[in-house]
Amino acid sequence: MSSLFANWVAVLFGSIIGTLLVAVALVGNRLLAPRDPGRMKGTSYECGMLPIGRAEGNIHVRYYLFAILFLLFDVEAAFLFPWAVVFRSIGAFAFWEMTLFLAILMGGLAYAWKKGVLRWS
Amino acid sequence: MMPVLGYWFGIAWLDAILRLAVIAGVMTVVVIFLTYAERKVIARVQQRLGPTRTGPAGLLQGVADALKLVLKEDLRPTTADRWVFELAPFMVFVPVFLTFVAVPFTRDLGVRFLSLGLFYIVAVSSLNIVGFIMAGWGSDNKYALLGGVRAAAQMISYEVPLVLTVLGVAMVASSLDIRVITERQDVVPYIVWQPLAFVVFIIAGLAEMNRTPFDIPVAESEVVGGPTVEYSGIRWSFFQLAEYSSLFVLSALGADLFLGGYIWPFGSNPPGWLQLILILVKTSFMILMIFWVRATFPRLRIDQLMSYCWKVLIPVTVAQLFFNGLVLVYRWPDILLLVFSGALLVGATAATAVAVRRAARRPRDAQAVRDRRLQYARGA
Numbered sequence A: 001m002s003s004l005f006a007n008w009v010a011v012l013f014g015s016i017i018g019t020l021l022v023a024v025a026l027v028g029n030r031l032l033a034p035r036d037p038g039r040m041k042g043t044s045y046e047c048g049m050l051p052i053g054r055a056e057g058n059i060h061v062r063y064y065l066f067a068i069l070f071l072l073f074d075v076e077a078a079f080l081f082p083w084a085v086v087f088r089s090i091g092a093f094a095f096w097e098m099t100l101f102l103a104i105l106m107g108g109l110a111y112a113w114k115k116g117v118l119r120w121s
Numbered sequence B: 001m002m003p004v005l006g007y008w009f010g011i012a013w014l015d016a017i018l019r020l021a022v023i024a025g026v027m028t029v030v031v032i033f034l035t036y037a038e039r040k041v042i043a044r045v046q047q048r049l050g051p052t053r054t055g056p057a058g059l060l061q062g063v064a065d066a067l068k069l070v071l072k073e074d075l076r077p078t079t080a081d082r083w084v085f086e087l088a089p090f091m092v093f094v095p096v097f098l099t100f101v102a103v104p105f106t107r108d109l110g111v112r113f114l115s116l117g118l119f120y121i122v123a124v125s126s127l128n129i130v131g132f133i134m135a136g137w138g139s140d141n142k143y144a145l146l147g148g149v150r151a152a153a154q155m156i157s158y159e160v161p162l163v164l165t166v167l168g169v170a171m172v173a174s175s176l177d178i179r180v181i182t183e184r185q186d187v188v189p190y191i192v193w194q195p196l197a198f199v200v201f202i203i204a205g206l207a208e209m210n211r212t213p214f215d216i217p218v219a220e221s222e223v224v225g226g227p228t229v230e231y232s233g234i235r236w237s238f239f240q241l242a243e244y245s246s247l248f249v250l251s252a253l254g255a256d257l258f259l260g261g262y263i264w265p266f267g268s269n270p271p272g273w274l275q276l277i278l279i280l281v282k283t284s285f286m287i288l289m290i291f292w293v294r295a296t297f298p299r300l301r302i303d304q305l306m307s308y309c310w311k312v313l314i315p316v317t318v319a320q321l322f323f324n325g326l327v328l329v330y331r332w333p334d335i336l337l338l339v340f341s342g343a344l345l346v347g348a349t350a351a352t353a354v355a356v357r358r359a360a361r362r363p364r365d366a367q368a369v370r371d372r373r374l375q376y377a378r379g380a
Helices: A003-032 A061-090 A092-114 B012-045 B061-071 B082-102 B117-125 B128-138 B142-173 B178-183 B195-208 B233-258 B272-296 B302-329 B335-361 B366-378
Strands: none
Touching: A003 B012, A003 B061, A003 B082, A003 B233, A061 A092, A061 B117, A061 B142, A061 B302, A092 B302, B012 B061, B012 B082, B012 B233, B012 B272, B061 B233, B082 B117, B082 B128, B082 B233, B117 B142, B117 B178, B117 B233, B128 B142, B128 B233, B142 B178, B142 B195, B142 B233, B142 B302, B178 B233, B195 B233, B195 B272, B195 B302, B195 B335, B233 B272, B302 B335
């Protein structure tokens, strides 16, 4: 049995056991807790008043801007992980290559900063 | 203690199930007592007593709370998006539970020691952002929706500095295996070489867990609890369980990555019981520090915390990566790692202090200034 299987089977069972943990607790709650649904209990909370309309409004555009910026940095991070382990054995070339990459990325961040993307209000 | 590569009963998958079952049990007990410990610590800081009535010195308070949550009626708004609402607790809790798979507590104690452990933890722990968005969207509640998108914005933003700091440590250790990283610290823990990384790790970790001072997405006084408004009883308790388990995992991970985990300062091979004591002491230290922060700091506004992340933390952590690479690739003495990282830490602190002071002097917004000038001009 390979160690790859032995390692990642734990991840598989981790997701199964984690899901079961929540499911069992929910079933236990269903069996133990009182159930007395009522019309007012089924309304969503809005300061004790009846809710006005649905909560399906538009989301402000600044959330999307941060999400796009995050995507760039996250892809870059996925790229940096293998590099961080091996760059010493490759040497100075790998280091300056990644420095160039980071510089371009930081240039982008500086541009976004100057454009006011990072300003929340 | 088990042998290093041995599996219980010699069967890998059975071993995985058993170890995960142990983790599930330990995690539940730890979380129950962490909630008690947090209330007690914060109470003492604020010169109160905290829980005293349930059991000796209130020790059973967490157990009583857990029982209450199981026995509480489970409510779901009739207008909620049913499946999104019901699956959100799974989506929040399961990724946190999965991070336990890769955390080494001692040399032999842990579920699995993945060679990509650090990458795995970073990848998996970011999944529960989806759960918060689901909870916010599915509840059909305006506060929940606002809290959910705020939580998402904050968690994805602070994800970046968190990843960049653990990368700094991975560069110094040349490995992503957390056990290898820990064992490289038998002489000097990495907090010495990477002080900036340690500080940013704690700050970003606080933000990832939505804890004070970054608790604006779940603030009671502003969005009445954020994504969890409509969750009650057992469903709500899974959000709580996820928060405190990730507090535990993050502290154990911080102890492993920066404080020398189960090794430092007792040489490269301390006996098993000593390893366990070391990791427990260091993890408790991290947890107490986080409780202390919660008792002391006021809440940040969302614009403040977003700009702090993007304008301070990310540039300095990227700079730290650059200097780490420079020192390591040209084989300069290790002490320069400390010099650069420390200088960046001082610089970041000073820049933040200056920015805060300038913002405090500046009136709230330009419109208010113009209004006031107009009033002066009219002689009011």
